[in-house]
Amino acid sequence: MGRPTAKLAKTCLSGMWTLASRYGASAGNIIKLLAPIQVDDKPVVAWSLTEVQRIRSGLRSDKLAVANGIADLVDILLATGCRIGETMAFKWKHLDLDPNKPTVLVEGTVVRIRGGGMIIQPHPKGGPNGKRRLLLPEWAVERLTARRDLVPHEPEDLVFPSQRGTLRDPRNARKQLQRALDRIGVTGIPQNPHAARKTVGTHLAEDADGGQSDIGVAAAQLGNTEAVTRRHYVQRTHQGPDARNRFAAFALPDERDGTAAISRT
Template sequence: MASKPTAKLAKTCLSGMWTIASRYGASPGNIVKLLAPIIVEDKPVVAWSVEEVQRIRSGLRDDELASVNGITDLVDLLLATGCRIGEAMALKWKHFDLDAAKPTVFVEGTVVRLRGGGMIIQPHPKGGPNGKRRLILPAWAVTRLRARRTLLPNDPEDLVFPSTRGTLRDPRNVRKQLLRALNRIGVTDIPTNPHAARKTVGTQLSEDEDGGQSDVAVAAAQLGNTEAVTRRHYIERTHQGPDARDRFDAFRLPDENGE
C-alpha cells in the first residue's frame, strides 16, 4: 500500500491528466475531483537533545566495532555538518580542507542506487545543484577527521567512508550498522535513523540567544534547504517565542514607564 504522501502525489498527477483530457473533449470532466481528499498529517520533528548527543558520541567512542567500521566518525561528521547519509558516503578527501584557518567540507554530491542495482555518486545533492554547499567544521570534528585521515588511504579521490573493499558504501547498510551500534550502547529510547542527526543540527542552529527559533535561515543554509522545508522537516519546535520586548514599546502609552 502506498504511503499517504505518495497517494497524494499520484492523485495530483491524475487530476492534471484528467484536466487535459477534458480540455480536449476526451473526458466529460475531471472525475478525480470526486475522490475524497487525502489528508497527510505532519509528524512532529524529533531531534536529539544536547545530553543525548553527548551520550551517543561518548558511547560510540567506547564501542570497538563502531570505531573499526567508521560509525563513530560518521556520526561525528553528521552532527558537525547536518549532512544526509548519502552525502556523507559520497565525500572524498578532496572535499575537505582540514588545515585551513577555517576548516571546511564541500558537499556537492550524494550516493544513489541505480535501477540495475549498482551505486554511483550523483553530481549534486538530493535537492539539486542549489543544494551544494561549503560548510565550516567545528574544531572537535576537525580533530576526529584528521585522526581518520592518518588511518586511511587519503589521496584526494579516496573516499572518506569507503566499504571494506574501498568502494562506495551502501547507505542502507550504514543505517543498519548505526542501528546495531546504538543498540549495543543502550540507545533505544530515541530515534536512531541517521536523519535524526540532521534534525538535531537544524534544531540546534535555529535557536537564537533568547531560546527562540528565529535563526531558521542559518539552519537552512547549513542543511541546503529552503527555510520553509527546514522549518517543517528539520526543526523540533520548542514553542519558545523570541525576546521582542523592545518592539512592543511602540504600543506603550506616554504615561507608562515600561517596567
C-alpha cells in the same frame, strides 16, 4: 499505498485531467470531485544536547564503532547536517582541513540504481542547487585529520568506504549505527542517521533568545528551503521570541514611566 503517495498520485492525475479538458478530451476534471487526502505531519524529533554528548562519547568508547567508522561517521553527520548518502559520497578531495577555515564540499550523494548497484549521483538529493561548501567545527576537523593520517589515501578515495574500499551502502551504515547505539545503551530515541540532520537543523534554528528565528541559518546549512527545513528538520520548542520591547507601543502613558496604579475591585 500510504497517504503521501496517494496525495502525489492525485496531484498527477489532476494535472492529466486538466490537460485533457483543455484539449477537449474530457468534459472536466473529475479528480476535483474526490475528497481531500489528509496527510498527518509527523513531529520532528531531534537529539537533545545531552543525548548528543552521550552518543558521541559512547561511540568513542565502543571498539567496534571506532573500527568500522560509525563513531567518525556520526561525528561528521553532527558537524555538517548532511544526509547519510551525501556523507558516503565524500572523497578526500572534498575536504580542505588545513586552512584557517576548514571546509567540506557537498556535491553528490550515493544512490541505488535499477539492478541493485550503487553510484555517486553528481549532485545532492535536492538537485544542483543543493551543492554547498560547509565550514567545519574544530572538533570535527580533529577527527577527520586523525582519520586522514591513519591510512594512506588519494584525493579520489572515499572518506567512508566499505571494508572492501568500495561505496558504502547507506542502508548497512544505518543498521550498524542502530546496533552500536543499542550496545552503548542509547535507546528510546531515533536511532537513524537522519536524526543527526534534524538535530543540526533544530540547533542552528535556535536564536539567542531561545526562539527559532534563525531558520535561514539552518536552511543554508542543510541545503533546503526555509519552508522544508522548518517542516521537516526543526523540532518545535513551543517558545516564542523575546519581543517584549515591541509591546511598548501598547502601553498607556502612565505605564511607560512606571507610575501605573494597580486597580482592585
